[in-house]
Amino acid sequence: MFNSLDLIHILENSNFNGVAWGVVCILFYLCVYFLIIYFRAKDRFYLFYSIYAFVNAINILKYLKNVFFEEFISNYIIFFHHLHFPLQFISYIFFSLFLLEILPFNKRHPLFYKRVYQMVYLLSIIFVLFVIGRYLFDGYYILRGFYFYFIIPLGFFITVYSFLLILKMNDSVKYYILLGMFIISTAAFILAILTFGKGIEAINKYYSIFYISLLVENLLFTYALSIKQREAYLEKVHVQKKYLNQLKENERIKTEQNIKLENELAKKEKELNLVAKKAEEERVAKLKSEFENEIQALHLASLQSQMNPHFIFNALNSIKVFLIENDKEKAVYYLNKFSKLIRKILESSRVESHSLEEELEIITLYHSIENIRFDECIQFTIQKDPNVLISSIKVPPLLLQPFVENAIWHGLMLSKKDKKIIIKVYEENGTVKLCVMDNGIGREKSMELKNKKTYKKDSVGLKMTLERLSFFNKKQNLYYSFYFIDLINDDGNPAGTEVCFTFD
Structure with a gap:
């Protein structure tokens, strides 16, 4: 035994x-x-x-x-x-x-x-x-x-x-x-x-x-x-539920906007059909051209109305911490800035374009709100060539905001260096240029970190901006464009990202 x-x-x-x-x-x-x-x-x-x-x-x-x-x-x-x-x-x-x-x-x-x-x-x-x-x-x-x-x-x-x-x-x-x-x-x-x-x-x-x-x-x-x-x-389950809820909310907003847009388009189509029955071929061609312009304007307004809630939501997240911590002085200070920012956004939502000068004012206010979450550690500088009349250059409202947002959240947030954003406005070979430069981790490193995440999402802000700029160019007969430059230091390592606009 x-x-x-x-x-x-x-x-x-x-x-x-x-x-x-x-x-x-x-x-x-x-x-x-x-x-x-x-x-x-x-x-x-x-x-x-x-x-x-x-x-x-x-x-x-x-x-x-x-x-x-x-x-x-x-x-x-x-x-x-x-x-x-x-x-x-x-x-x-x-x-x-x-x-x-x-x-x-x-x-x-x-x-x-x-x-x-x-x-x-x-x-x-x-x-x-x-x-x-x-x-x-x-x-x-x-x-x-x-x-x-x-x-x-x-x-x-x-x-x-x-x-x-x-x-x-x-x-x-x-x-x-x-x-x-x-x-x-x-x-x-x-x-x-x-x-x-x-x-x-x-x-x-x-x-x-x-x-x-x-x-x-x-x-x-x-x-x-x-x-x-x-x-x-x-x-993972919690993130999935949160992500699904956000998808449902986005789908609801998208559906409402599409219905509204379809109703507008149906109304215009009806008007066009009534006119087309009574007009000659030349008259019909002219009305069709006008109708296409109106569709483009409606599409541009639809994209802009999608962008404004996205922008306001991010700005509200930046200020809510002071309300939670009951820091009244800072809350009042940033609420004043926020109210001014919202007023300018609402004003810009009623127009197809505004001056580059107004756009830079909005971006300055936006940075001041976003910088709350970084303990005011992001240095923000605008360098303007005095020979460039930025008040006479027309751009779509909130054109620069998605790029500044990406610079902050995908470039500077993970950087351990002193964080800087520099906006330069200058003239080169008779063309006005505007460059937004940050000293963050760079697009390649940001994409690498994004690919490691379980859940990925596309850059909605940048896609909407590209589409808005395309419609704006077509409507105004302009050739505005932008491109990215990946910055590197002397050692060949990523040193940030630069986005350059040409207003031609």
Whole structure:
């Protein structure tokens, strides 16, 4: 009958009876499983945990007996012994990075998060140099001393400090992480005491303590990762519902506008048919031409009416934070600016065009509203050539707003540099030009970040602007156009985006 003595015997011979081999198989399975999840979810803690499990599995191989690859291990046992310290170092490194990523260190303790990453890079370089030195000038004892007297004490200090920081965090997985850390640390301490100064027999006898603690730790960490997967799924469902609701609202607005436009078109068609019955061919051709112009005007007005709610909605989001925080002084100040902005937008919605001077006034007000959410950190400059009469140049209302909006939200928002937007108005070869330049992350990087998102949406503002400009050119017999320039610095890296308009 199976008893406790049999269990002790099994554990003491774990390196010979397949227990250790089972632990290795589990670790390899976890490595592959979470590596696959990483490629799907792109969260780095999955990758770090996968590497951590893989390194632990490799480090156990040299202790295994009675396995099909025992002869291979025996032939290269010196190589595996040489890997011992590097593998333990790599294990500590990726365990630390796993903790940094799965828990909100970057939000709660950003300085600690940054310093640990810097320390990881520095220690990795030093350790690699010592490993190389081991073979160049027999620096084994230097490597061993560096590991025992520097890496382990430093790792202990960081672990204790991290433990205290984690206790203060409000995160769903922190207790599983803390319990796993405590179990593996306690087991390592007990194993060190039992095997200190003893030979391989003691290691074989007591190493089951490490195997059991490693399995329990990985069980806890796997459960913590499953919680993170669940949270990501719930967040995905929430975003999907929000996105679907927004689509329904957009569809409703679009349907209402289309019905209104169709009614207008039907009315004009009826008028045209009544006139066409009584007029001669030449008269009918002339009326058709006028009718086409009216359709273009209605289409332009329809596009503009779609653009104004889009613009007002974004502006309201910029000011609502002061109303929520009950900051009356700032709320009144920006409400005054907002009311002036709305008045100009409403005035512009009644006309097909206004002066470039009025357009720049609206953009200046728009920037002041948007800059609220950036703590006034966006420098906004308008440089005008005094020889250019901007009051005489007619443009469609809100022509520049989508480009300034894109510069802020897709270029400057993710930039860590001093944020700048410069608008230049000048004359070149008899043609007036206007350029909107930002020093953000650039269109290529912005598109790369956009493609990584689960849900993507087209730039409605820019599409509407292109269509409005096309109708405006046709109606006014003009050749206004714009083009993009991707700015780069001296090192060949993206340095922002420039949009240039030609008013010809």
